[in-house]
Amino acid sequence: MELRDIEIFLTLAEELHFTRTADRLHVSPARVSQAIRKQEREVGARLFERTSRSVRLTPIGERLYADLRPAYREMREGMRRARLAARGETAVLRVGMLPGNAHDLRPYWEAFRDRHPDWGLRIRHNPFIDPFDPLRNGEVDVLVSWLPVEEPDLTVGPVVFTESRVLLATPDHPLAARTSASVEDLGDFGVLGPAAPLPDYWEDAFLPFETPSGRPIERGPVARQMDDILTTVSTGEVVHHLGAHAARYYNRPDVAFLPLRDAPRLRWGLVWRSDARCERIRALAGVVRDLGTADL
Helix, strand or coil: CCHHHHHHHHHHHHHCCHHHHHHHHCCCHHHHHHHHHHHHHHHCCCCEEECCCCEEECHHHHHHHHHHHHHHHHHHHHHHHHHHHHCCCCEEEEEEECCCCHHHHHHHHHHHHHHCCCEEEEEEECCCCCCCHHHHCCCCCEEEEECCCCCCCEEEEEEEEEECEEEEECCCCHHHHCCCECHHHHHHCCEEEECCCCCHHHHHHHCCCECCCCCECCEEEEECCHHHHHHHHHCCCCCEEEECHHHHHCCCCCCEEEEECCCCCEEEEEEEECCCCCHHHHHHHHHHHHHCCEEC
16 A cells, blocks of 8 residues: 555545545545545455445444554654754654744743754644644644643643633624623624534633523534634624634734633643653743743
């Protein structure tokens, strides 16, 4: 089985959708189908049950996925280390950012680089859809995520920063005339939902399912990324809520940001795979502990 075909199989096993798999890997759906048929011929059994409405792994497909995923991750990690060695770099810490304010965290990045000049530090955006997959797949080493994170295979480290929250609405929305908004207001208007399921406890910590009085906060149109949130809010279809840093980093004339006065502060912390034996992760966690939690 070729490496690309393994990647196609693993991605389809996660997406369970041929078109999304093709989009994620920048190939055609026909290429995905071709790779899966080839693998099924080699294995001698069906790996996926496919109908007009759904795609799911067969028991043999589930077994193959469990066997291939860690091996593929190690193979990619080995290739990454080889490329680093070819460039004369000893090691690089890859940080995934769910929030959009990496600039605010410069004191941590600068302290890490000062303490470990032989190590590289790379910071990348991390999607909030399937947010832990880049960690689990080995694409990033550590994630800056809102808390709590209660995944059995992930470890939560120190809190990097806390912040208040803001409500997003159009400038002519009835709420925009106020000086602040309440979580209770979210029950009067629809908010955006995620384009793919998030862990319930994790979604509720960011955007609660109910107001303080117990009214449901309805999810409306879905969003996969920040542009979806801003564009949909700007049309007046819904309001939404984010961490306060969004008002500084995503300011635009068709979206108003109001303080959400009674929402608990968001906590953002370091998260990594529990099976990671990485000195660089421990070093960054040590920097955060030494400098302390930022209050933004």
